[in-house]
Amino acid sequence: MLERIEEIRAEANAAIGAAASSAELEELRVRYLGRKAELTGVLRGIADLAPEERGKVGGAANKARKELEALLEASAERLDASELDARLVADRVDVSLPGAPPRAVGHTHLIARTTRQIEDIMVGLGYSVAEGPEIEHDYYNFTALNHPPGHPARMLQDTFYVRSHPEVLLRTHTSPMQIRAMETQPPPIFIVIPGKVYRRDSDATHSPMFHQMEGLAIAEGLTLADLQGTLLAMVRGIFGGEREVRLRPHFFPFTEPSVEVDVSCFQCEGTGTLADGERCNLCKGQGWIEILGAGMVDPNVLGFVADSGYDPERVQGFAFGLGIERVAMLRHGVPDLRRFFDNDVRMLEQFS
Amino acid sequence: MKVPYSWLREYCDPGVAPEELAERLVMTGTEVERVTIAGPPSAESFVVGKVLSAEQHPDADRLRVCAVDVGDGERTIVCGAPNVAAGQTVAVALPGARMPGGEKLRKAMLRGVASEGMILAADELEVGDDHDGILVLDEGLSAGAPLSEVLPLAEPVLEIEVTPNRVDCFGVHGVAREVHAISAAPLAADPWAQDAAAEGQGEVSDYASVTVEVPDLCPRFTARVFTEVEIGPSPIWLRARLAAAGQRPINNVVDITNYVMLLTAQPLHAFDLDKVPGGALTVRVAAEGEKMTTLDDVERTLDAETVLVCDGNGPSGIAGIMGGQVSEVSAETTRVLLEVANWNGTNILRTSRQLGLRSEASSRFEKQLHPVLCWRAQAIASRLMLEICGAKLVPGTIDVVGEIPEPRRIRLRAARVKGLLGMTVAQADQVSYLERLGFGVEVDGEDLEVEVPPDRHYDVTREVDLIEEVARVHGIDEHLPTTLPAVARTVGGGLTREQRLCRRAEDGLRDLGFDQAVGWSFTDPGEPGRLRIPDDDPRADPVLMSNPLSEDQSAMRTMVLGSLLDIASRNVARGVDRLALFEAGSVYLRGAPPADGPLAGAFRGKISAPATEPLRFAALALGPLAARSWRGDAEAVDFFALKGDLEALARQLGAEFAFAPAAEPFLHPGRAAAVSVGGEAAGWIGELHPLVCRAWDLDAAVAFEVDAAPLLAAASAGEETYEDVTTFPAAYQDLAVVLPTEVAATTVREAILAGGGELLRSADVFDLFEGAQLGEGRKSLALSLEFRAPDRTLTDAEVTGLRDAIKATLEKIGGTLRE
Incomplete structure (x- = not known):
């Protein structure tokens, strides 16, 4: 009997080892370990054996069964893995087909992006951000900014007025918020004011609506030199760390002294000439690009907010204003101001 | 200039x-x-010539064949001018000369005769627009002399x-x-230092009189009279100068007035004295509606603030802006009254704007000239009248003048110069800069006492104006240090919470796949009509402009939707078939803004803004939101697709929108909802009404528009407090409830949340089923529920109890649980 068990074990062992598929393996399992299998019969008939043989035969049969079970299991794992491989190899796609399209990726408008960039630079310099009304009183837009009624400086900005309200207009600059801010908060004050402004003008370089960023800094002892440093920091933040600024005296009614500010050209590195010897088209060979207007806040302006703690003999400071579109046009080569408001998605989607 | x-x-x-x-x-x-x-680009090959003979061209009636001495010999030049004649001294361009505009002159055959140059007319040298005849020069010039010795050629301007x-x-x-x-190059003596000799007959008062009725508007009126005036063309140097300065030469008297204005900035006006009845001029304001014809041949209607210079017959000129035709100087004029007046700049600016009429004179007067300038201009002009027009100056000057402002004296403190500029300018430098600019300067210790010259009287009024003068002459670019204000670092700036949340909302919409647009604040007044908004709706009553660039841009938008529709329409016209746009922008509503709220602003100022400008988040989508694909195309965006995005926007900010059925005239009546947040109305969402889509040439579109203020007020992003979700596990259950179809999902959810109480943490609809087995007019909603207690693990009994409570609240709204 013991020999027979050994024969079965050896035969099954060889068969299982040679099995080539899960189906064959299952067949072998039924044949050697199933209900009708010889080994199962041996185990079932142990009770009928002589008592002295029961232990030996039972032990051998159980050992054989366990060995075969383990062998079956190992073989099954081996066969599963190779069959899976075969299935996967057969399950082939054309990986060169395009992927499933996701929801389209959205884009931030270039004006919003540029505005944020400048805000972030100025926040880093200790400034807060203030926004204000676009429909404004003449008082804030002109009078309190040292443009008295009948003053020729008002002619510099062609203004939209609101029907039946001759004293109400669309702000021509973000500067009215200088006054509102100073009326609200005593010095020191360091703010930038982004927003829409309006002038009655329309061509490739003028849009009746455009965006400005105003800066205002008032405290004790601020100087024109501080303005130069602040503008240098801002301009380098926008156009790169190699840039320089150049202040040219100018006239604005609400600053004195007033300056126009140029940034050294970032296309020709301020040389006016490109690598190929051509005249730089961005700065028109000048090496400098006009970028904003600025100046020391005129004492007359502070006089309008003297009640709020702005004594021109005690505090002073500077203001500046730059065109967001102008910065974006320079940085990204947009040729026409009006393109910003077309909102052609073919343009919107160029700026990630 | x-x-x-x-x-x-x-x-x-x-x-x-x-x-x-x-x-x-x-x-x-x-x-x-x-x-x-101005003129030819180079003076080379331009010479003085003498016409030796001028013969008729054998084959051309209008041409003459001239022999011209050009110094180095005789040349044949064919000339078409009618006035060319032997004996004239003329301007000649020889072959090789570059004409204005750059063209090179060559020898030419003109009807069979070789021409070796060109005898020039005034316009060919750009010294006037006269092309009727050649320029005849002073006889004393010698042939062959460079023409540039006679008049400026290649004049830089x-x-x-x-x-x-x-x-x-x-x-x-x-x-x-x-x-x-x-x-610091030397400045010549003042050109007005020497006045003309008055050798005319009698006294000025024998010829003319001036009455000023409005001294406030006419601070000074001076007049001189000239007799024996010979009207004619101005000498070539004067014409050349005027032409280079952009002024058309007219006749010698008018040219003198223009020349002196261009030199001194003080405008002048010449009258033909014989056309001024009695020589009497009156300065008065116009009667409302009074009419007059100005020199430009336009009849103008005046108002009661317009200042006129009148004679006995009525208005002869609009003061400081433009003369009239009646007393214009003409070829017949022999006696001239020369007016040099000072006007109120504000009034001139006003009238000039009112009439839409600007002139060289008004653009100077409107900036306010000093009355002292009148005498300067009279002195220079008088000398020229004598010199050029052979005129005699009648002794005396009519001078109707009020108080002439005293020269301003301003103290310039050294400490302020340094304190404002952040750089030191040596006192000696300050003195020389100011003196060179014409200021009178006295040194007083470290400071200066400065007297302002009349030319700068209205410009330099304060110490700070002097500091600017010093700084700019000193050289800001060269000398100004570059520093940063130290105090800014102690102030500590940053974005407000609302500003950060707005950025987050914009980024959220972008990340959901929307392209950001920036629309026009302007729209046309017909837009509310195209949106089917009734006339009595406030949104149909926009703020209008009194002077728009066009009717299409004459109203301020009351909704962002119109802007998005315009943008969508233009993009669709270009062939785009799917679009997702958003704008974070303001609308403009009548009436002052609310006193507070998150967008009232940190800096409101003392006077409330004239209009309310709420910030909105608005979006519009059409077509499928994903690109076409070989795996099958995505479905076109509908109400629920966009609603999902709007809900996601709220979640980005830690808020939750509520939706209720609502009608808007521009939305599909069955697919529109009012949106609220934190119990505040916020806006709307819906599929656009087909008629609205049609008005913008769109097939279909879905949109929403919500106010930023209530959303930001309800936002919890950034303010969240930690909640323990790990210590005690949650219990999850699904339930299905059968209800009448018309019961809104929101109602069901609210009923469930009410029934579940605090321990029910969420209830989300995940299935909707309608079918015959439920019966007509009934639907089944399935929701997943999460129960959790903060302090213990919930027992089965507790959850069963809660479920029973939910069952009870559902029954109140007609719902039964499907077990």
Whole structure:
């Protein structure tokens, strides 16, 4: 009997080892370990054996069964893995087909992006951000900014007025918020004011609506030199760390002294000439690009907010204003101001 | 302001090329837009010629064949001018000369006769627009002399953009003073220093009288009378100068008035005295509606603030702006009354704007000239009248004048100079800069006592104005240090919470796949109609502009939707078939803004804004939201697709929108919802009404528009508090409830949340089923529920109890649980 068990074990062992598929393996399992299998019969008939043989035969049969079970299991794992491989190899796609399209990726408008960039630079310099009304009183837009009624400086900005309200207009600059801010908060004050402004003008370089960023800094002892440093920091933040600024005296009614500010050209590195010897088209060979207007806040302006703690003999400071579109046009080569408001998605989607 | 370089150098010669001077002017505050060349680009090959003979061309009636001595011999020149004659001294361009515009002159055959040059007319040299005949020069010139010795050729002209404060630089002399200040090159004696000899008959009062009824508006009126005036063309140098300065030569008297204005910035006006009845002039304001015809041949209707210069027959000119035709100087004029007046700048500016009429004179007067300038202009003009027109000056000057402002005296403190600029300017430098600019300066210790010259009286009024003068002449670019204000670092800036949340909302919409648009704030007043908004709706009552660029841009938008529709329509017209746009922008509503709220602003000022400008988040989508694919196309965006995005926007901010069925005239009535947040109305969402889509040439679109203020007020992003979700596990259950179809999902969810109480943490709809087995008019909603207690693990019994409570609340709204 013991020999027979050994024969079965050896035969099954060889068969299982040679099995080539899960189906064959299952067949072998039924044949050697199933209900009708010889080994199962041996185990079932142990009770009928002589008592002295029961232990030996039972032990051998159980050992054989366990060995075969383990062998079956190992073989099954081996066969599963190779069959899976075969299935996967057969399950082939054309990986060169395009992927499933996701929801389209959205884009931030270039004006919003540029505005944020400048805000972030100025926040880093200790400034807060203030926004204000676009429909404004003449008082804030002109009078309190040292443009008295009948003053020729008002002619510099062609203004939209609101029907039946001759004293109400669309702000021509973000500067009215200088006054509102100073009326609200005593010095020191360091703010930038982004927003829409309006002038009655329309061509490739003028849009009746455009965006400005105003800066205002008032405290004790601020100087024109501080303005130069602040503008240098801002301009380098926008156009790169190699840039320089150049202040040219100018006239604005609400600053004195007033300056126009140029940034050294970032296309020709301020040389006016490109690598190929051509005249730089961005700065028109000048090496400098006009970028904003600025100046020391005129004492007359502070006089309008003297009640709020702005004594021109005690505090002073500077203001500046730059065109967001102008910065974006320079940085990204947009040729026409009006393109910003077309909102052609073919343009919107160029700026990630 | 065009400044011919040779004219400028007559008063101050900086000794540098015009381009270099321009650069220096630009860096000291005088904007030179460009340097151009008047006349031919080079003086080479332009000579003086003597016409020896002028014979009829054998084959052309209108041409003459001239023999011309050009110094180095005789040349044959064919000339078409009717006035060419033997004996004339003329301007000749020889072959090789470059004509204005750059064209090179060559020998030419003219109807069979070789012409070796060209006898020039005024316009060919750009010294006037006269082309009727050749330019006849002074006989005393010798043949072959370079023409540039006679008149400026290749004249560099500085084109200066004068800022409104610097009315002095509207005169060549003012620019020369500026050049003197910045270059320290010597300044010639004042051209008005010497007056003309008065050798006419009698006294000025024998000829003319002036009455000023409005001294406030006419601070000074001076008049001189000239007799024996010979009207004719001006000498060539004067015509050349005017032409280079952009002024058309007319006749000698008018040219003198223009020349003196261009030199001194003080406008003048010449009357034909014989056309002024009795020589009597009156300065008065117009009667409301009074009419007159100005020199430009336009009849103008005047108002009661318009100042007129009148004679016995009525208005003869609009003061300071433009003369009239009645007393214009003409070829027959022999006696001239020369007016040099001073006007109220504000009034001139007002009238000029009112009439839409600007002139060289008004653009100077409107910036307020000083009354002292009248005498300067009279002196220079008188000398020229004698010299050029052979006139006699009648003794005396009519001078109707009120109080002439005292010269301003201003103290300039050294400490303020340094304190404002952040750089030190040596006292000696301050003194010389100011003196060169024409200021009187006395040193007083470290400080200066400064007297302002009349040219700068209205411009330099305070210490800070002097500091600017010192700084700009000193050289800001060259000397100013670069520093940062230390105090800014202690103030501590940053974005407000609302500003950060707005950025987050914008980024959220972008990340959901929307392209950001920036729409026009303007729209056309017909937009509310196209949106089917009834007339009594406030959104149909926009803020309107009184002077729009066009009707299409005459109203301020009351909704962002119109802007998005415009943008969508343009993109669709270009062939786009799917679009997702958003805008974070303001709308403009009548009435003052609310006193507070998150967008009332940190800096409100003392006077409330005239209108309310709420910030909105708005979006519009059409077509499928994903691109076409070989795996099958995505479905076109519908109400629920966009609603999902709007809900996601709220979640980005830690808020939750509530939706309720609502009607908007521009939305599909069955697919529209009112949106609220934190119990506040916020806006709407819906599929657009087909008629609205049609008005914008769209097939279909879905949109929402919500106010930022209530959303930001309800937002919890950034303010969250930690909640323990790990210690005690949650229990999850699904339930299905059968209800009448018309019961809204929101109602069901609210009923469930009410029934579940605090321990029910969420209830989300995940299935909707309608079918015959439920019966007509009934639906089944399935929701997943999460129960959790913060302090214990919930027992089965507790959850069963909660489920029973939910069952009870559902029954109140007609729902039964499917077990």
